[in-house]
Amino acid sequence: MPKTQRFSRRNFLRRAGSTALVGVAGTAGASRLVAHTAAPHPRPLLALPSDDYDFNEVYDRVGTDSVRWDRAIDQFGDNIVAGMGVADMDFRAAPCITQALAERCAHENWGYMHRPAAYAEAVAEWEHRRYGVEVDPSTVVFTTGVHPGLIGALHTFSPPGTSVVLNTPTYSGFYTDLRFTRTVTSDNPMIVDAGGRYSIDFDDFERRARRCNTFILCNPQNPTGNCWSAEDLTRMGEICLKHRVVVLADEIHRDFVTKGSTFTPFASLPDRDIVDNSLTFSSASKSFSLAAMKVAWFHSTNRDLLERVKSNTRADLSTLGMVATRAALTEGAPWLDDLLAYLDANHDYAQAFIRDNLPGIRHRKGQGTYLAWLNVRDFADRIGARETAAREVAEGDADMNAEKVVQRWFAERSGVFLNPGSNYGTGGDGYMRMNLASPRAIVERALDNMAAAVSEA
Ligand SMILES: Cc1ncc(COP(=O)(O)O)c(C=O)c1O
Structure with a gap:
């Protein structure tokens, strides 16, 4: 087993100070909100803790039926330590959203909804x-x-x-x-x-x-x-x-x-x-x-x-x-603005790291989205991805291609889930997509593991 594969996701989350399964277990944080809730109208103003926008918090989504983590683990096993695929974010929701939902949940009736202007x-x-x-x-x-x-x-x-x-x-x-x-x-x-x-x-x-x-x-x-x-x-x-x-x-x-x-x-x-x-x-x-x-x-x-x-x-x-949605649009702008600065720094970090530590992989910071589009053509050649894919197609797996071989390679050797570029139409071959909307510790872990795996290739 390659060195990087021995890395344990649960130990990492524990060391990084993660909040385990908040959504499922209903922790002190969630109950604190519920304890302050009232009927939806009028909405009481909740005093929010000052560290609400802690984007560094590693927020464990495993076990919540998330595509980004649980589906990646279903596909490649429990050694997945960084789900960097589907385009959603690993952060705790904006407090104004959780607050609005908690207040609405406190009103325990779910009849047909009128949608005012x-x-x-x-x-x-x-x-x-x-x-x-x-x-x-x-x-x-x-x-x-x-x-x-x-x-x-x-x-x-x-x-x-x-x-x-x-x-x-x-x-x-x-x-x-x-x-x-x-x-x-x-x-x-x-x-x-x-x-x-x-x-x-x-x-x-x-x-x-x-x-x-x-x-x-x-x-x-x-x-x-x-x-x-x-x-x-x-x-x-x-x-x-x-x-x-x-x-x-x-x-x-x-x-x-x-x-x-x-x-x-x-x-x-x-x-x-x-x-x-x-x-x-x-x-x-x-x-x-x-x-x-x-x-x-x-x-x-x-x-x-x-x-x-x-x-x-x-x-x-x-x-x-x-x-x-209404809470997000009416009250979420300050949270989003802070998040944008955080994501921009993630982009910069990833760009510098890839340039310095991932030979055979090229990347240019995008103007928009929180996604990194990695040119892995040289690296794919180095690991013989095209030949492996051709062999597997000949053996009956008609869906296999070089990008899926690269995807599997990183999943198995570094515990990192990436999306194969071939999913994105003409011109996507030779690329992988990496989602950077995660706490920095996860982005760092993903890139460190990828670099360690690449250095052994
Ligand atoms: C460009 C684009 N359009 C649409 C969607 C999906 O939108 P929805 O979940 O609202 O159907 C995505 C999700 O990644 C996307 O990237």
Whole structure:
């Protein structure tokens, strides 16, 4: 067994001062909140401890049915010490969210929920305050996730068998949405320079747009981290308008922008015709790690597009999801702002560490998202990943590829779970995606273990 594999996840969490299974066991922290709760109206103001924003706290999620940790352990066994895959965060939720949920839970009735205008107003207010975009609250349509919204839009504009443009590498879940709607991808591979900077191939984009009804824009781009400029967005928007392609702007990662970069909402572009040819999809679920709360929304300045998609979307929302989302949007900004500084430092740490300690792996800090996109091509060659994959395919495992071999290699030898780049469409081969939204101790542990394993390869 390699040296790094002897590392024990439980010992690490204990040494790092983790809070074990708070969500499951209901610890002193949780009961403290419950003890102070009252009926939901009016909401009492709780005095919150001053260390609420301790992003260094290692918060143990194992055993809570989390995809990020429990699924990784199911797949690769108990030696997984760092689940750096699916895009959610390992931090304790913003105190305002826990407080709002605890207060609502104290009212022990779960009948049908009325959804007052305050929910859509909270979305519009967030858009206005953080991005200067004016969204009419009456145009905000809630869904149980960005996926159901995108699926509703694809059902509306893209009949089965037709193609959808994607700038690739892009979010793997879009391919699931295409399968679900029986549409097919038209991958528009991005251009990547020697320094790892990605840009759009506009000629190829236009060639593809001519044959598509919809374009799924990912801004900021998961997994490459691009925050698309107003110029890029306008150029893509013009092409889409010209060829009657509806722009579905997925902006779920928009709140994560690294220092020195800016996020431009598609709806903020100055050309009204371009904006009127789009719908924007977003949520608080990435920003506040509320993915399992199942709340998202879409909006458009074009009432016709909006109504058509709305008629293909049914959202059965839950009270707790709505309560958590409203608390996040109305009170969560200070928590998020502190978190952004913390994540930026994680990005910087990872960038320097990878440069200095992971030979054969290259990485460029993204402009947005909390994801690192690792170029592992040289390293994959060093461990013969392509040959191993070819052999396993020949032996009957049709799904195997070089990136999955690299994934398994790191899981088994360093206890680190990464996402294979091949999941992200054309141009993802030779890459791995690493989630950096964790306490620094976990990021350090993951990178230390990877470096130790690489040095033995
Ligand atoms: C770009 C992008 N869109 C959508 C989603 C999923 O959204 P939801 O959970 O709201 O369906 C993700 C999750 O990682 C994502 O990265």
